[in-house]
Amino acid sequence: MKAMRKKIKELFANGDVDVVLGYREDPASGEVKASVFKKDEMLEDMVFDERCVQNLVNYLPTLVARYSKVGIVLKGCDGRSLATQLVEHRINKNQIVALGVGCEGVKVGGKDADKCEDCPTSMSPVTDHEIGDKKQKKDPVFSKVEEIEKMSPAERWKFFAEYFERCERCYACRQICPSCYCEICVADQQEPKWIEPSAKLSANTMWHLIRAYHLAGRCADCGECERVCPQEIPMRLMNNALEKAVHELFGVRPGMDPEELPPLVVLSKEDPDTIMGGKHE
């Protein structure tokens, strides 16, 4: 923590950053929230520990529009998120100073977050400065997806329908997702109206399936959609199912390499699809 504050002070002093995105502990409530730190401001309230769950990458596009240099505190998973944004040219790397912090895992609701179980990056894959240590990379586990895959289609539908029924369509999942950045979301289009705006099973199902599919090969599994959902819909399960498919077909885990294009936008002769001469059925 000391090392991080020292580094940030140094960056401010050198004029390397205008603002730094980080986590602040509210002295009154003790809650940890995302915060934009300006020079000489509240740095003593800055924290980094297992309560710093939120992915801050989502705030970058607004901030780089207002400031020329933005520093950001990154956990490993947030770093993967940032990598997906860089490779999609949503953010210009020159405007970012990435402060990777060795992450020991985060807690959601007092328990270890599910996403930490198979975290491949304790340190962000994109860094300008690294603080703390890297840990051993973990291999992907898709145990929960495999459980669902064992169900019959009818059981699977029942499982998900119960959740979809509850969706309120507040779009917190979309709003917190760094990769959901369409100028006009498919759910908001009026003509043609792809997805009805009312919160009912059929329309909610459409929304959740389209949301998940649009993230195939792009989702870095930061798990924020699931965490912010007021109805506790297991959105990571859908994301992970697609992540698993992409991993099996292309051997790619999104966000691991800020240079590697998302597999679904690349046309390659090595693709397993039969159209490219591959053997996938």
Next chain:
Amino acid sequence: MSKWHKLKRTDLKDFLSRLAEKWEVWVPYRVDGKWEFGIYAPDREMDFPESVIHVSMKNLFFPKRRPIAKYEEDSKWSMQPVAADDKPRIVMGLHPCDVAGIEYMDKVFLNSEHKDVLYESERKRTVLVGMLCSEMADNCHCTDRGLTPDSASGMDVAFAKVDDYYLFKGMTDRGKEIMQSEYLKAVGDAPEKRKWPAGKYAIASPEEFMDMYDDKIWHELSDICLTCGICTYACPTCVCFLVTDEKFKGKGERVTVWDSCQLQSYSRMAGGHNTRKTPASRVRNRTLDKFAYSHLRYGQISCTGCGRCVMVCPLKRSFPQLGARLSERIRDKKKSKAGTGARSKED
């Protein structure tokens, strides 16, 4: 003046079952640790929460999705308005902030130029059996908004939880009908009046809020807001809706659906122009709507101090705190104005 009546906690089920013979009785249930309102069923475990719960009563009067007209291909798509429901019903377990929310909705849907007939019928068929709070939850701040947690204002019947019994009192003629129950015994004592703490989130006047329209603070106040719509859905006085057609296999419905000014699509117009493109402008709209616009239109601010917006916020941002912070800024501005005699450039 009518008296308080005692109902033994052990008689609650019988009392409700008797009411359910004539009325559709809505009571709170706890499902997986979360509260929801449902029609009373004797075999379902129910309880009354001590204080505010995360779901507002809005959905029972102004549902999330509400068909207003139907049409069919066979009848050449001619519109048939949806008939209003007139089955008498009791909604039990509302708290004073819920009732204040309903009174605000009345101003919007009933006492304005265009009356909402479906809302009117929901109101007419409903007897409000409100519960006086026995505690203030973490985010409660109704005392800052001119309410008290144990005020029976606006309720048809008021009741309070005391030890192992409930105390009921009929407040209106409609409410007195419910009081005609063999399970209720008249008693002399009223629930104890308490002194409630106030001053958590004091706010400035509507006029002062209006002066903040062009202030730069909105960017600061909205910097971490996701602009999702959940606070507006939970808010008992957020009443915006959109109208859309849902057609499927030769049948169609015209429905109203809750809309939210926090969503980008809310202010997108034909041709694609969006009047509130930035999160700051959307947060400003909601804040000013609660603390100023509502006052201009209906003569009262529309925050009832229930604190649900904080309860449901994915980031646990405090909307009332935001209002208070803004008010602080208003005071500071006034001070510096009085001191220097001129507005600072920054503002």
